[in-house]
Amino acid sequence: MLKGIAGRTAVVTGAAGGIGSATVRRLHAEGANVVAVDIDAVGLDALAAELGERVLAVRADVTSAEDTAMFFQRAVDTFETVDMFHANAGIESKVIPVAAFDIDDFDKVFAVNVRSAFLGSAAAVRIMMGQPDRGKIVFTASIAGLKSDAGVTVYTASKHAVVGMARGLAKETGGLGIRVNVVAPGPVDTRMMRPLEEGLGALAGLDAAGIQAALAVAIPLGRYAEADEVAATVAWLLSDEVPYMHGEVVTVGGGLYP
Numbered sequence: 001m002l003k004g005i006a007g008r009t010a011v012v013t014g015a016a017g018g019i020g021s022a023t024v025r026r027l028h029a030e031g032a033n034v035v036a037v038d039i040d041a042v043g044l045d046a047l048a049a050e051l052g053e054r055v056l057a058v059r060a061d062v063t064s065a066e067d068t069a070m071f072f073q074r075a076v077d078t079f080e081t082v083d084m085f086h087a088n089a090g091i092e093s094k095v096i097p098v099a100a101f102d103i104d105d106f107d108k109v110f111a112v113n114v115r116s117a118f119l120g121s122a123a124a125v126r127i128m129m130g131q132p133d134r135g136k137i138v139f140t141a142s143i144a145g146l147k148s149d150a151g152v153t154v155y156t157a158s159k160h161a162v163v164g165m166a167r168g169l170a171k172e173t174g175g176l177g178i179r180v181n182v183v184a185p186g187p188v189d190t191r192m193m194r195p196l197e198e199g200l201g202a203l204a205g206l207d208a209a210g211i212q213a214a215l216a217v218a219i220p221l222g223r224y225a226e227a228d229e230v231a232a233t234v235a236w237l238l239s240d241e242v243p244y245m246h247g248e249v250v251t252v253g254g255g256l257y258p
């Protein structure tokens with residue numbers, strides 16, 4: 001068991017998705033109360049039914065300030081504190097060059113990936129500042145938050161923004177006793193990879209199997225990560241096992257980066 005998770009409360013966004021649901025399962029197995037937030041009510045219901053007690057599923061749009069205030073309030077009303085926050089909800093962008101990218105699609109990617117991270121972390125810090133034990137925050141960025149590839153520039157820009165925000169927030173909250181870190185995965189075998197494979201495959205002239213093989217062979221471990229391998233790192237960063245990890249960007253990339 002990881003120190004400092006059992007009996008505490010975590011809020012996880014994107015909780016019905018691959019990495020988010022794996023994090024909810026891991027924190028729940030470690031004994032946490034978990035507030036699972038997602039826009040996908042069906043996925044949330046399935047997760048809540050699977051895990052039973054100590055899980056509060058809240059359907060919310062993380063791009064909305066009102067919804068963000070609402071799900072943190074529900075967390076405090078139900079479990080009294082918010083000790084851990086995983087700002088994880090995100091969407092992929094279309095795989096097309098910047099010159100052809102639609103401005104509405106740009107705004108949507110930045111709303112879900114960046115605005116939500118701002119809204120959620122600001123709300124979490126306000127709550128944690130008033131708690132004796134303060135708290136920990138982990139953002140899900142991506143290796144795309146550290147390096148760039150053609151065709152995914154808008155997604156890359158959004159994840160660079162998440163890394164920049166997390167690093168700045170860490171400077172602000174270190175003195176308050178609120179630890180802030182980033183997990184930066186490479187390819188993870190979740191729903192999100194399917195449209196990315198389709199787009200990258202089209203650019204490279206490869207079918208789905210061909211682009212999966214090409215992406216995997218570029219990873220020294222030779223395969224995508226599983227969502228629970230990312231969740232293990234998130235749980236570790238949210239625990240009391242690593243009190244000096246602060247402002248770090250922890251890649252989970254099978255050797256892909258740098």
Ligand SMILES: NC(=O)c1ccc[n+]([C@@H]2O[C@H](COP(=O)([O-])OP(=O)(O)OC[C@H]3O[C@@H](n4cnc5c(N)ncnc54)[C@H](O)[C@@H]3O)[C@@H](O)[C@H]2O)c1
Pocket residue numbers: 013014015016017018019020037038039040043060061062063088089090091092112140141142143184185186187188189190191192193
């Ligand atoms: N899968 C990968 O290869 C990979 C790699 C690096 C980083 N990431 C990042 O990991 C995070 C999780 O992605 P995933 O792979 O689990 O994908 P996913 O699509 O399985 O999960 C994303 C979840 O976010 C939710 N979501 C989207 N918009 C929302 C909104 N407005 N309000 C509330 N919830 C919303 C979706 O409903 C979904 O359940 C994302 O931030 C993604 O950018 C993924």
